[in-house]
Amino acid sequence: MTSLEGSALRLADLAAAVGGTVQGDGEVRVSGIAPLDRAGAGQLSFLAFPKYAPMLVDSRAEAVLVSPELKDSPGRCSNRVIVAKPHEAILALLPKLYRRPARPFVGVHPSAVVDPTAVVDADVCLEAFVVVGPGARIGRGAWIGAHSVIGDGVQLGSDVRIYPQVTLYPGARLGDRVAIHSGSRIGSDGFGYVFRDGAHQKLPHVGSCIIGNDVEIGANCAIDRGSIDDTVIGDGTKIDNLVHIAHNVRIGRLCLLTAQAGIAGSVRMGDGVVMAGQSGISGHVTIGDKVTLTARTAVISDIPSGEMWGGYPARPHRDQMRSYAALAKLPDWMKRVERTLRELNPTREDETP
């Protein structure tokens, strides 16, 4: 949803749609949403938390959704809709004010280079400079952004959205409704070498990179193909920007991998796992279902299902937080203990580290 709808809507109608009460002029019309400090004529904004109330004072928004507690916050904008949860209300109004981005055309841009042996559905949009290799298959509903490269033998399900400048290495397989953001690389060779004859000899990578249905992958990620196994991302898993997934990793369904997370080779991960930002998992580790890794966690051992782990090296989050709290107090505590020990034994040498 990024393109603006043509027609502006009555504030009173929007208020009714979210069960809110109009204060001020319900006849004004809005055609888009913007934050308080950037909204102008014809734009709707919202105030959900007291800490942002100062931004309302000078806001030039046409109208604003406010929570009951904040309805009388001072501000030049007098057209207000009082609603219990302004943040949820604005999400509910989005489909009325914006439409989902649509393919600019159906067909193949004349500049695209499509191998004659590729099988491309008629109902696709291949933008400028797209390259499609021999034997690739692109299902109906695809929208392939400018400059993306679909390698030899790649298979795409239906309704796949590839943003500009993506590379799908030969043999990658994507399910239905997959979305891959700009700059991500799917199916590159894994990092595998054996040291022999004075050099790192490259291990061949003949495995696949298989992306399930409804997977979304952020910008500038790198997901390697398998070596002799496959790399597999389960259905409904969502991946943020700049994430690395190494060869032979198998990720379950409905996982969330946040930005800059990294997963080393041959990790097995269950369903519903959440990796927070900059977390990492060492090679060959097994992660159960519904595990949560807090931000910056570094996992070096298996984790049973349902647990929340954190820190370095990763342990159960609660234990880790106790250790870090103790660490914060450690320098002063060490001194106090040394002092007490000297009092108990005056001949003791000071051993304060």
Next chain:
Amino acid sequence: MTSLEGSALRLADLAAAVGGTVQGDGEVRVSGIAPLDRAGAGQLSFLAFPKYAPMLVDSRAEAVLVSPELKDSPGRCSNRVIVAKPHEAILALLPKLYRRPARPFVGVHPSAVVDPTAVVDADVCLEAFVVVGPGARIGRGAWIGAHSVIGDGVQLGSDVRIYPQVTLYPGARLGDRVAIHSGSRIGSDGFGYVFRDGAHQKLPHVGSCIIGNDVEIGANCAIDRGSIDDTVIGDGTKIDNLVHIAHNVRIGRLCLLTAQAGIAGSVRMGDGVVMAGQSGISGHVTIGDKVTLTARTAVISDIPSGEMWGGYPARPHRDQMRSYAALAKLPDWMKRVERTLRELNPTREDETP
């Protein structure tokens, strides 16, 4: 500054320009700069620190800038300019020996695909295979590198430099004199989902990605657009390679974000903040002005202006360093404390962990 100037310059003239004294032949001419171990005929090098003096011995540089303490360091290169700070002197000489890279042509490469509704100034350079979407506006002085994609409705100020293979998602807005290095993605959808009906449902992203004046962004970064707020990078802020900035983040003026830093959603950051390499900030945190985060810091709470924080979870740097020093001594200290406690109470059981 990457292209070589045509004419070589007299060493005596260069020495005069930086207030240095020639030792050897001031009539030799140099036309470029190179490190001691790679410099050859016609090239100027420099020796600023004693630890690099061994590299002077066999250096084939035509001439070398040296600090007064190092002027007699042994080496085959006898043409020397003695100057107090050789490193600063060489920076001062750069504009004499190199010229700034200039646009290869003014105009639009015939292979570029520019939508007829885009507004492109006459004084621009759009290199090969550039794609410009409907309604985009490109100001005067722009230099857009090969293969870059300027999405629908993107706005570029004047004198913007986009290196090859950059993607500007629809609606991104860049100020004047912005530079974006190869492979960076500006305005991609943020990582926002709600779990409903057994799946992660995507939250629409209708906010903007707004880049201020004089911002430079390194290679392969990812900066998301806002969801219903905007993502904003303040004037004069500089961003290194592989940095991630999530949706709704607002960064102040003149910040420095070093390589592989990551900022989660809705973070507010003041002016003049320095994030060292691989540091990260959790979502919804507020960082004051002139805060410094040391390398690999992981912030999970607000930080007042002017402080230097470090470690995981982040605390004031000084406190953190004391804790890490104590941690290094902890295993041996634990043993000594246990021994002392046993001496004081011989019946005590050993509790050395």
Next chain:
Amino acid sequence: MTSLEGSALRLADLAAAVGGTVQGDGEVRVSGIAPLDRAGAGQLSFLAFPKYAPMLVDSRAEAVLVSPELKDSPGRCSNRVIVAKPHEAILALLPKLYRRPARPFVGVHPSAVVDPTAVVDADVCLEAFVVVGPGARIGRGAWIGAHSVIGDGVQLGSDVRIYPQVTLYPGARLGDRVAIHSGSRIGSDGFGYVFRDGAHQKLPHVGSCIIGNDVEIGANCAIDRGSIDDTVIGDGTKIDNLVHIAHNVRIGRLCLLTAQAGIAGSVRMGDGVVMAGQSGISGHVTIGDKVTLTARTAVISDIPSGEMWGGYPARPHRDQMRSYAALAKLPDWMKRVERTLRELNPTREDETP
């Protein structure tokens, strides 16, 4: 090695090639390799570890390599080759079942834009939309993937493999047999500014980015050029995905830099160094030969040759592991020590932190 060989091979012949013993039908033919759970008719799989034995039960593989201990594991696939190390055996068989990917053609794709002053060997493959700048030199045997940009004056040795969407900034120099995966950026400006007149003024970058022979670089890496020094990657070094290498870094021969590693400016690194995933090195640090950094290590000081370091801030791995083990026990141990001290001195105030 990603493309399938045309002809299927006899299982008995494959068994003989690896010194294995056939159990079942040695006359069956296989033409490819797949993991147990995805292998089908005509495909060879393998079982090397007991923990994967359950996957054999329903495997539809045509034949399977098994270790002697596992040869009688239950499973529908009865054609087995018993061999001591199935994993090594399958690697040995790869060249019989797969051929190395070959250039799709020799020559320059008609859509490529090659500057007339570039010197391009006749024995090259430049794929669609490749851009080659003025003065660039491309040696024999090169395979340049679609959309890659070879900047002004770039020099490529022989048999270089550039995957799609790579950017080589002006002046980069690559040796022989270099491979660079999709989306990597070589020779971008480093992150160097001086604060003057209220702004971060950019330091010019006139150094080179020099990549030695037999270097492989993964996907979406960023390797900066030098400022007035050079950035140098030594022969035979291998680099994983999403790695950052800053300006003026000099890396030795035969190093392994694993995914998401980061190296700040002017680091000097010896030969044979291993950086595990997400590790980092601060600026101006010197790392000896054959140093190993464990995953997530953050180095802030020099490391002598031959050592294994880990943690944050990095110390010898063994010391660091002792400290982390002590940290895990610290909260409970603190309580026990406080209790003991109170017993020894009942008037003592509780100082449990």
